[in-house]
Amino acid sequence: MGTFVVCHLLPKKARSNRSQNYKDPSTNIAAMLVTIGQINTTNGDWEGNTAKIIQAIEQGKKDGSNLVVLPETSIQGYTSFDWFLDKEVERCALGPLAEIIAATEGITAIVGTVRPSGLITGRRLYNSAAVIRNRELLGFADKTLLPEYDVFDDPRYFQPSNERHLFSIGDCKLGVAVCEDFWNDKTFWRERLYTNDPADELIEMGAQVLVSINASPFNKGKMGQRCAMVSHRAKTARLPIVFVNLVGGNDGIIFDGASIVADANGKIILQASPFQEFIETIDLDCDVADDRCLPGDDVETIHKALVLGIGDYARKNRFKKAVIGLSGGIDSAVVAALACEALGAENVLSVMMPSPFSSRSSIDDSVELGKRLGMPVIEHPISAAYETLLSQLKLPAPAEGKSSIAAENLQSRLRGNILMTISNSENRLLLSTGNKSELALGYCTLYGDTNGGLAVIGDVLKTEVYAVANHINLEREIIPAAIINKRPSAELAPGQFDDQSLPPYDQLDRILRLYFEQKASPGEIVATGFEPSFVYDILNRVESPANEFKRRQLPPTLIISRNAIGIGRRRPVTHHYRREKLMC
CATH class of the missing domain: 3.40.50.620 (HUPs)
Structure with a gap:
């Protein structure tokens, strides 16, 4: 297992006082402690990935956290590609959840996983977030918007979901969006690929905290774009947003982490360190901007x-x-x-x-x-x-x-x-x-x-x-x-x-x-x-x-930009296309 960076926004003395005066989120939604589980997974290492998930949950417990959030498909590994078409992967997909569920006594965990769709017609898997509370599986939030641009090919593997659910932690209504379901805000993006916005639907249903689990690859300039997107959505909807991203290299695709938490005013109160594993607990009502900075420029x-x-x-x-x-x-x-x-x-x-x-x-x-x-x-x-x-x-x-x-x-x-x-x-x-x-x-x-x-x-x-x-x-x-x-x-x-x-x-x-x-x-x-x-x-x-x-015939290429040579850009070898003024 890799080394975790474990730190806390609240000093030990402040955390001790906090626990004495703590108000359960059933009576005070803003008084929620959330643990970010920004982990580095390996495709197919279900045992190792599960151990990292449980380690993040255990850290959340030590911090007195109410909620711990892990990235998209954190059990199996997001870039497993055609392994998601394997029947044994489908059959065993939920096996590791039993061990994870057993580790959640006294805490709620949101864990990215795939799960069988049970459909006769359509794809055999959903890309899901398992929502677990106090050793009980409350249910799944399944991904609706399936990207198929650049390095993404979700429709090849996953069935889109048409359902939306809120999950209750006490009286707190939690909305959970899996990656792309968060990335279609009509008030932020000038151009959109999809007509519907699942995250907006969760907000309209009455979500009081919105959680987004992601496997969002690194591109130049993307960290700042994510910050702006999360801050904008939080400020517009007037609710806290917890945005957790995967970290680590998988073949040529690099996930930078850089997870974000914004409060209901759009203030970024947590900015996770990029390019490394990161476990940290944040108080949603801390009202303190995170003074850590993202790297200063694209070169860094x-x-x-x-x-x-x-x-x-x-x-x-x-x-x-x-x-x-x-x-x-x-x-x-x-x-x-x-x-x-x-x-x-x-x-x-x-x-x-x-x-x-x-x-x-x-x-x-x-x-x-x-x-x-x-x-x-x-x-x-x-x-x-x-x-x-x-x-x-x-x-x-x-x-x-x-x-x-x-x-x-x-x-x-x-x-x-x-x-x-x-x-x-x-x-x-x-x-x-x-x-x-x-x-x-x-x-x-x-x-x-x-x-x-x-x-x-x-x-x-x-x-x-x-x-x-x-x-x-x-x-x-x-x-x-x-x-x-x-x-x-x-x-x-x-x-x-x-x-x-x-x-x-x-x-x-x-x-x-x-x-x-x-x-x-x-x-x-x-x-x-x-x-x-x-x-x-x-x-x-x-x-x-x-x-x-x-x-x-190039070896796998480390990708730092959109539409990169290789997996992000597909051209035939045999063709007669030429770049010239076409008569059309």
Whole structure:
């Protein structure tokens, strides 16, 4: 089990006084103590997940809490995907509830779970919140709105519910909304995907406290958006809202936690620490704004999300060590620094694999980075093997001004073979180091630098990679300035630099951000000030069948944005679509 962060808004003396003068919520709804159970679950680890749920319940009891709230599908793991179609999962889904129910003496718990729908026609499971009070299962709040955008595919697994219930804790009427059921406030969102608003229906039914359990993945800017949404709903409805979110990495999807409690005035009275497990008890009538802050900007949250994603992917897949190909460039340097932070520098092996075209400065910079991080760095030159294969395959050697794609890619594939062999022989997780800007345009080598078990920065634009590097260097220079300031180059040919094959990164990334994250049309992108031919050229490279074929074979990619390459964006390999002005 992971380490819990256990803290309290009320100091011990204040909590002691509080317990002496405590008014039961049956007579004073605002006088409710609520425990936030922001836990890190693992798909399919029902025993481990259940133990964490019970540990949160026990902490709530120690705090004298009335209510403890756990995230969406916290028993099974939200990103279980097609395991939710498995008949054994359906049959056993509610098994762990018996142990959880037995642990709830003297407290109410809301626990995310799936449960059999019992339907002959339709999906076999509901996505539900089990409401348990004092060792009794009061019932379930089943999810109605089932998202199927971006990384979500709820309708594939779950049956939508048409029923709404309030649950009584004494005289307090509790409304419970499962994730998306809370996210459709017509007074907050300019565009909505659904006509009905289950959370609003619960409020109209007379809910006096609204609880929302969530598995809301991390995206840039989303934490602030959640705060605004919860505060707005609480202030508008004039009731407290408890918004509990899942935390942890699951394949490429990262859940940031950052759970929120707002009082009836919309004041945020609890802001849970993001990117870590968090158990805390809050007094709904404390009337004190939480002075903890969310990370200050997107760069900081990207940094923390990637560290969590690496650590959880390794730990949950039973890797203790990692291996990285170190080129002397900024991408591999940033991945190395993040991996050392996530796994410990002693567990990260960096491998230099110089070819005839590698510069001396790249080797020296890699060695210096290893010293600063405290990670082992070894060297396996590829020149001899490269020259042998070049001769055997009768390939022309790369020369300045002359293209020899096969010979250039051969170097990358030799490096990929070395890294996969080390991974295989030493049971190390190979971390891929390609960035989103280059992967989007296919500027990568299949079965070469795309090899790996996890693509750490595959959803991080090149300009963001620089920003993360500078953030890593905030307190001291960890990544050498020489790496950050050098002109990017794959060093696969004499005199080769990235800007000979790619547009300037600042311009490219503006277009990619609009196209991927905001789903802007070519015309909308052109309207921001770009030349049409420039936009269409970039977008057609993005949508090239050959480049989509490459991206299909990437390892799981840590996701930090909406509509990311991979699970969040689905394109066919075989197609004749082209980005141009269509006659329609």
